[in-house]
Amino acid sequence: MIGDIDTYDPIVEEIFPRAVRLLDRLESPSMDTALVLEPMRGDPVLVSAGEKVPGAVLGRYRRAARVTLRVVQCRFVEDDIPTADPGFLQRAEVRFTCQVTDPVEIVRSGIRDMTRAVQPSLAGIMSDVLSEFDVSEYNTALKTLKRELEVLRGRGGIALGNFHVKLLNKSEYYDHTRDMRIESMRRRDMRGVVDGGREELIAQHLVKHDGDPTSLLAAEAEAVDRDKDRMIEMVRISTDEDADPVEMREARRHVFGKIFGDPAMLKPPERKRLSRRDVIASRRDGGPAEVTAGGEAEPVEPREPREVAPPPVPEPPPAPEKRVSRLRGSAAERRGR
Amino acid sequence: MTGRGVAWAESEWLLAASVWTEKKPGRGEDAEPLFVHQFSSGEGVVGVFDGAGGAGAAAAGTSASGAERTQAWLASRFTRALVEDWFVGTDRVHEDLHEHIATALVKARGTARRKILGTMRRELPTTMAALHYRWGDDETAEWAALWAGDSRAYVLDAQDGLQQVTRDDTESSDALELLTQDPPMTNMVCADRPFEVHIARGSTKVPCVLVCATDGYFGYVTTPAEFEDVLLRTLERSETMQQWGNALADEVVGYTGDDASLAIVALGFTGFSQLRHDLSGRTAVVREHAAQIAAIAPGDLETLTAVRADSWARYREDYERLMPVKEPR
Known part of the structure; x- marks a missing residue:
């Protein structure tokens, strides 16, 4: 996908001449242009700077086009170029010089936007090269890409060269790589301090505080x-x-x-978590439910008042084994007994 | 023979200087730079020519004064004359220049021909780098760079600095790599083999400076930016084109190991003061590159390599902004 772009129109002037041109004869091209004349029949005629224009007044031409022969610097930014890492798309800025080598071919193919004319083939090369490399292989990818582009000379009447490629997402890559490296270096250094024990830690502290203890x-x-x-x-x-x-x-x-x-x-003693059955049994025994450390007390259901015959006077039960309740407030209750 | 020469011209809206130095007095293989301007058309041509000493070391004959001349010596002067002739005596169609030179060299070959030539040897070999320019009343000057070999043409302006508008005929076109490796040329003007005169066209906002130079100027510096520093440093301490030319000659003999020639044409400046003032903004930019190199301890090659690469990486984009593309094969 193409982003920002610098381009030019190689056909600087297009004329559809009248049959007779007494006052507006076709002029010879300037030093940095060529004139392409398309006759009514037959092949186009190329006129270079300094050459006389054939049939400048009476020649029957369907079209006359002046094509610039200057070396022009073009530029485009290509977005979303795939890399070997599916999660990372690259952006690249490509600068290159462009020159028309065959004005007739340019007129025949009707190229009016030079950068857009060559961008698809350059983008194809970039995509092919960069998709082979991971984001961490930035330098190798760039070198390979430049080498591939240098070989490309152009065709179809256009010559390309002097390529300068800049990978625009490199700062992201550099930031990531730098952070990783710094963290790794710190870990390595700190490991030495930690392994050195208390004395090394004290020494490290003194280093960090200019020797002030x-x-x-x-x-x-x-x-x-x-x-x-x-x-x-x-x-x-x-x-x-x-x-x-x-x-x-x-x-x-x-x-x-x-x-x-x-x-x-x-060490706190191991404590068995009471099962629901233990809790019920405990309740049946009249003891309060016990909770596990950090847990909540099992709710103690209120006993249903039951109408029962007055109980026989029981023998005093044996004093229950004194248990330490873990329910808050039970200590005060016991004191009240 | 003095071993150096400086020529200059100052006219309304047009300033020019050419500088030429020889490593060995009387035996320099660079031709004196070419500069011709036609006021009626606003057109001119400026160029440099460096006879290829290795490939053209064979003797070509003896001058009227009795001095022996090599193929390289003769080739650079001959080609200079042919480019001047193309400008003065033809319709100045760039595509015709190659034929103009090639035909004449083949004719000249008969007089300078040797019987045995190895594969490394060439007949009448030379580089050329010329700029044919046209500037009327418009805000821009049109130009066409015409070259073969590793001599260079540049456009210098206040905004983007020095920009190479030719492309060396070597396997690599990386200016820093060329400084450190000095690779062989793949094309040059010569009489015995096919060669190509490359053409690159462009236009530049006026005022601007056009520069042509042989490798004696740009091939013995530490970084590509340093050549621009040489141009601006000498400009800064000069008051006239003549002084700038002399300062450039003084400077280059201090660092080069070769013959060196350079031609400058400044278009659209009201005078030398405006030229110097307008380009002063670039001085700080290139001075920083030079200062970083100067700060390196002698012998510290590792740092030098790193700083040089860093300088080139920062300088390169503007420097190559107008550099022609290698033609498709």
Whole structure:
């Protein structure tokens, strides 16, 4: 698909001469043009600069065309050129010089827009070449394309040359490649720092801060303070009677872990998720439903009031084994008993 | 024989200079540059001719003063005279120039003929690069470049700088590659084999400068841009066409390894001051290229190669803007 374009009309003047031209005789062409005369019958006549025009006054010509012979720079932008990557279409700007080598052929073929006349064949070459290369092979693709175009000399009365090709999506490719490379380089460098352990990390920090350890020491002091604060809070919770038993237990675990360094103490125990049947059984036993950590309590359905005969005075049941409820508020309830 | 010559002309709207230097005094194979202008028609021709010393090293005869002349020496002068004759004595049809030269050389061949010639040897071999121009009262000047071999013609203007309007008869047409490799010519004017006179036509807005030069001027610089720098640097320090011509002669003997000839025609300038003023804008552009080369440490070939390639990549597009296309085969 053609985009922006610079072109020219090789036929600079077209005349349909009258039979007798006493006052407007056909003039010899200027230095940079050729005159093509189409007689009523027979082959066209070519008149070059400096040559006399045959039958300038009385010659029977159907048409006379002046064709420029100048070297002209043309340009077009080709959009949506396929590459080897189906997701990436290339744009290319092609500049080239164009010159009429056979004015008669130009007049015969009626070319009035030079760039559009040659664009399909140039676009075909670009498409053939670029579709062989991935976006990452930018330089090779460009070199190959230039080589292919240089071989092309033109035909049909037109000569082409001095090709300059610019791939317009290269910045996108370069940005992508550069970012990838920078990231890769950073990862490689950082891996060395990480592998070097604490000392290497400290060294890296000093490098990044012009050898000033202030911020590093401040960060470390802050971390120690935070740790202390947390420890104090844990101790407080673990001894606070009003504290949530769950929090209390977690706090104790933390404190013991810190003091005794026992990782097992820090690890919360595996807890079996109760099945619906366990929950119902538990309810039947009169115990509150238990929830898994982080889960919600199974709803405890209110018991239906039933009219029943006064129960026989039972023997006092054995004191139920004291269970720690994990439902919030149950501790206060127990205290009220 | 002095080994150098400068000629100049200053007229209303027309300034011209030609410069010619010899490597070995009295034995130079470049002809004195051609410059003829016809005021009545506004037409003129300017050209340079470089006798091919290798292929034309054989003796062609002895001059009236007793000096031995080579085929190359004779060919450049003879072809110069033939181009002048074509301009002065014919209808100036460009397509006729080849025949005009070829016929005359074949006739001349009899007098300078050698019995044994190898395949590398040629009879009366020379390059030619000429510009036939016409400028009336229009804003543009028409021109036709006529050449054979590796001498060059250029258009120089304030906007796009120096633009080559010929294409060397060598396998490559890359100006930087030609500087570093000096490949053999595939076509030149000669008497014993077919040759071609290429024609490229164009027109350029006036004021403009037309330049023809042999490889003694452009073939011994570091980058293609440096030749334009030579032209503008010498122009900048001159007050008249005569001074510019002399400055160009002084400059070229400082760097060339060959005979060198150059012809300049400036059209449409009110005088030398306007010429110098109008082209001063280009000076900074080409000076930057030259400065980058000058900053490279001697012997640092790697940097030189890289900087040279970079300079050429930036300079090339405008330089080749008017370069004719290689004809289809």
